[in-house]
Amino acid sequence: MVQILDGKAVAKALREQLTTELAASGLKPTLAVVFDPADDGSRLYVGMKQKAAAKVGIETRDIAVSADATTESVEKIVAKLNQDASVSGILIQAPLPKEVDDAAIFAKVAPEKDVDGLGVTNQGRLFANEAGNYPVAATPKGVMTLLNYYDIDPRGKRAVVVGRSQLFGRPMAALLLNADATVTVAHRYTKEETLNNLLAEADIIVVGVGIPGFIKASQIKEGAVVIDVGMNLVDGKACGDVEAAAADKAGWLTPVPGGVGPMTIATLLESTMEAALEQAK
Template sequence: MTEILDGKAVAKTINEQTKARVAKQKKPVTLAVIYDPSNDGSQLYVGMKSRQAAKLGIATQDIPISTDATTESVIQLVEELNDDDSITGILVQSPLTKGIKERQIFSAVAPHKDADGLGATVQGMLFGDSLENYTVAATPQGVMTLLAQYNIPLKGKNAVVVGRSQLFGRPMFALLTNADATVTLAHRYTEPTTLKALLKNADIVVVGVGIPNFIQGEDLKKGATVIDVGMNVVDGKATGDVNFPSAQGIADYITPVPGGVGPMTIATLLENTVTLAEQNQ
């Protein structure tokens, strides 16, 4: 029987802990969010994060960029926020407007304010499995928290990450590697027969490519743990990258869409923000 990994319930617990930690801070905890207001998805996500932050006592400063913004102008904005002592953490909400070089923006964020762990410095620390304090991208870190909550073993397991983005796939690969799993990084362009062979041997599958029903139950190994990071809309309904009905009965554990990874991402971002506040006191 397939067990559903309830990200919503786990996120609730994390949020309660974060709220208690925020209350202990001597100065306000503030998250600055840079985003493109013309992107409907970004508008939605920024609103969700701001509302949840307010419930936890975290202030937000949502900063829309103009349609004529350049990479240089956004970097200047980031540098001003880096120097602003009232700002605890900075989030750059992807995607930004066309033509802006996002990786340069991510890396302009000071490591001690990098709430979403996307800068080159903190990602280098992640890939180096550094013993120092550093933040990790909220989605993959949320996945790791969810796996730990359900006591799903990773050491020595075969894991396949499908998706290679800087926001998800690459840090997910590093986190699983640091947890002693044997990890393969695949993506939407991986040759289909190769991908199917990898999936059939995978104890852990984490997928985020933004293609509805990209993976079918028949592709999976019996007893696998399946983490669906995808969020698509099909016929007005939220749909993941995994065909959920076909995976039930094959996977031992699976995340639903919605209610799986999504709530964990927001909870982890806000958890990261208060962690930065504690470290920077």
């Protein structure tokens, strides 16, 4: 019988720990969130982050950019936040309006305030497996926290990451590789035969391509650990990138919702607290 990786419960425990640590530190971190208010998903996520942050003692400052924003205009916003000593962390909630180069904006965030780890400096540290404490993209870091909580050690295991985005796939692969897994990256354009062969041998599968039911139960090895990062709406109901029937074959599985989503937010708050502690030294 499949065992559930309960991200909701683990995130709750992490938030409680953060609340205690922040209270003891005497710090009052502030997270600035730059987002496009016209994007429904961004508005939803920003609202969820506001509520979660308030509960642990982190203030949020939401900065909505206009529909006609340009890369240059958003870079100026980020530059001001970089210089603002009252701001502990900066989150760029992608996607931004169409005329804005998201990657260019990620790169402009000061490394010490880059709490989602998407700037070139922090991504370089991750891919170099540099020692020390630096921010890592919240969703992949949340996945690793979830695996650790359930004592699932990637060392020596075959892992397949399906997705190659800067926000998820690339940092996810790096974290698993740094944890001594043997890692292959696939994506939506990987040939079906190739993907089938990869998944048939994978001990750990992490998928985030934004396509409902992209991964089928028939493709999964019996007993595999399956992490579903997808969040889609089909007929008004939330579903992931892995079909529901995978529960009959996987050994471990994240639910959607209630799996990776809560971990992403809790991990972002953890990175914000860690940034505030580093800046206070």
